[in-house]
Amino acid sequence: MSVAAAVAQGRATPAEMMAVAAARALSDGEVCFVGIGAPSTAANLARATHAPRLVLVYESGCIGAKPARLPLSIGDGELADTADAVVSVPEIFNYWLQPGRIDVGFLGAAQVDRFANINTTVVGDYDRPSVRLPGAGGAPEIAASCRQVYIMARHSPRTFVAALDFRTSVGFGAGAGDRERLGLPGAGPVLVATDLGVLRPDPETAELVLTQLHPGVTVDEARAATGWDLRVAGDLEISEPPTASELEQLRRLEATQRPQGAAGGGRAPHHETERSRDH
Amino acid sequence: MSVAAAVAQGRATPAEMMAVAAARALSDGEVCFVGIGAPSTAANLARATHAPRLVLVYESGCIGAKPARLPLSIGDGELADTADAVVSVPEIFNYWLQPGRIDVGFLGAAQVDRFANINTTVVGDYDRPSVRLPGAGGAPEIAASCRQVYIMARHSPRTFVAALDFRTSVGFGAGAGDRERLGLPGAGPVLVATDLGVLRPDPETAELVLTQLHPGVTVDEARAATGWDLRVAGDLEISEPPTASELEQLRRLEATQRPQGAAGGGRAPHHETERSRDH
Amino acid sequence: MAELLNLHDAVARLVRDGDTVAMEGFTHLIPHAAGHEIIRQGRRDLTLVRLTPDVLYDQMIGMDCARKLVFSWGGNPGVGSLHRFRDAVENGWPGPLEIEEHSHAGLTNRYVAGASGLPFAVLRGYAGTSLAEPGRTANLAWVDCPFTGERLAAVAALRPDVAVIHAQQADRDGAVQLWGIAGVQKEAVLAARRSLVTVEEIVDRLEPRPGSVVLPAWALTAVAVVPGGARPSYAAGYYDRDNDFYQAWEPVSRDRDRFLEWMQAHVLEAVPA
């Protein structure tokens, strides 16, 4: 079924299922450091549904932003106007992110490897990249310092790769124990929400394991979309489909953001992934 | 003649002459980091007379304060209410003082030595002090980082000592070249205004030399009030007495500050010097 | 998330014997009422931290709450000495008082490092002073710049067990707003493991104000409503500094007996807020 048909029938598209899966993982009252794009959508969906007291922190310095519409950029006036406090960029990184005050850091990715490390810098060789991506932004320190990290990425072998071209942000490094060795204070990624399912790190090895499939997706599809030999949890779960309320709120939110329209051009290979951590 | 008689006759007291001598050294438009007490009085006198665009910076975070009355403490509301900007204490020290943006730092002292080093910490042994003074406050970094430093102190052998009991703030350390060796960015003290005259460092040796006497004071009086063998400049000058306008402005300013009154108690040995860098 | 408590309960829950306690306020918004409650509850062996210990810490030292004082300028602003502080340092009364003293810049950066989750902060300071003599000043060291080779002062992060500040307003959720001279209060709160903010009043909404500092409720432990809680210091927009009190403290604090009588009448027998 086409995306348009799914929307028309009130059923969730894969991207919507990804947003809902990520949103559900947030608990009310948590403090969440969000980037623009998919993470901001998911966090605002959580706030609009089961987590009305979720605290959104944006790296532009907006603490406790309560946007009525989805911001197009991380420095939107809407974020400042609705924030409990607006602080400088040095303060947001040094006083709020670095000390580990943030419960959940939300990251997108152009590439993710089996230990949930992330690349948002280049595809190909660093000095002669085939695609130059935006770069690090706040991600390395979000990945290092938040108590937990959630990752959102479309599931494809181009994104879920055996080896990153560049490690912009650390998930579990070379595996279990590496975060401790590197002195990274937070617990690292606990969840990777994709449009096919949810991956979580194995508590022993820190390798990402498929623990949940969205309705209608098969294990083979998920494995085919992963660039390494994806392990599957014994107690694999099937995601609850989005509720009517979740879908309604998600679509209402997305309608508040101006459609990207024709200006966005064709679907260039990494266009989606670039947008996933815009700013 | 008594102080009361001098005031009654419109003539300057020694303390007033000290304030006037210090105020005159400030140029219009300079940026001045001031403590409460004598330095604040002198700086505000300069602003009320020849230097209306003098910029006063207080370590409480008040930048460009324009107090109508002399503040009793460095965090007076009057300073915040009249400032161009009020910033945090970390910011005032890290962004404004430390990088050398301040033209003149104004310090009081309980003890001063021949190289214009300052003690505001203890009289006697550090661990068993005979008098415990307030301590460093902002002084060490004011002395280190301002482009120039002015010192104000009553002239007595108890204050102008051969050897400090504690070096709270560095003037010229052990002598010429020591500031460079210590990596102190500012030029150090250029002037010590007392109630007897003005001392300035010898450009060769950095030793304080009596370069100016207030009217009616003799070299012998100044030497007797100094705890080391005070050198006297060959071209010793006599201070111009305060003009009528200077005296009028000074007394007007001091009248805005509540008299210390009986509550201040007797003149304890170091009471004056303690007040000279209050806060 | 900040809990709304009365002052008695807030102090009882947050401040424990032996704690390192930072009660900040740079002339403005000094948390006097909370300090008096700590005295009334008889806390002992505290390490008191503050850039500018003034009358409040003089009282707490004289009432034997403190084992140690970490500070950078200890005087009665605009008046003179802190006689209870001096009596403790000079004569060991009512007990010995250990001191760790810094410059304002140094102690400020100890808070900044604590608030930043870093183990230390770097500054241009201390060089050539007696504070920098080997063994003199705890939590002071030196680092070499890895780029220029320059030697700079390093101060260890300060992580108080509890920070206590006073602010003008809180909202019903426990977010706090203060304005006017803000000193190092934000850093003290963010550096501390627990925090108590006393406020003049609770308002429905914290209206944005020029020069204000807002601390979200989730960054605080407890909020207590204590109108006048900063007196005799001041709270911009609420009341002025009682300069007469600071003058009057001079003769009261000079004499041990007079001091104790004053504390008995004005603090120990006072009705808690």
Added chain:
Amino acid sequence: MAELLNLHDAVARLVRDGDTVAMEGFTHLIPHAAGHEIIRQGRRDLTLVRLTPDVLYDQMIGMDCARKLVFSWGGNPGVGSLHRFRDAVENGWPGPLEIEEHSHAGLTNRYVAGASGLPFAVLRGYAGTSLAEPGRTANLAWVDCPFTGERLAAVAALRPDVAVIHAQQADRDGAVQLWGIAGVQKEAVLAARRSLVTVEEIVDRLEPRPGSVVLPAWALTAVAVVPGGARPSYAAGYYDRDNDFYQAWEPVSRDRDRFLEWMQAHVLEAVPA
């Protein structure tokens, strides 16, 4: 003391070929008009510094103003790639572009060190990333905490030759006030040797406002009045972000010829402010 100049003269005096230039603005208050004037005056070999190079730096790179880019996130916010930046990095057009890239936290702290007069700043960052590989990232090193022995990232101070920012207001003396999202603008100005602030308007008095940053005139080099000087970004209280422009930039910037035509028509032939 800030001099009041027109934009042409301010850029002519303050910005020189080969300079390191920081034009800051975090989505908000991006100094587009000043950047266009730099393009019109044909500056070359600049080292452009900015946390978030976006459309303005895309234009300056495409017009061959820059030899080097120091940055931490280079994209068109909410839209996608910066095609002129990518073309320079991927294909060396219109010339080779050297890059030095950091994380936001790292580059921010390079400014903080510069503003603080320190040679470096310390942060928890970079560890374990490819940015931390030996030889990869200039101005990144490691220091050991002298108290705990912990190894931390150190970044070298950034001291731009000139910082350019846009603000809402200046007074007649050249003091400047901006409000809303303030990014790292204060640090960029205080870190730089020279500074230019373009403003929406001159007012008789800077009325204190919630959340405002005030820079005194004596901390600035030049102020130029340029109404609309941040368009298509926004200036809180004056105009909104032109999101359509950012969308429209995508196809314009994809194509070298279309880009050059656009710049010719909208920048080179535009009447300077």
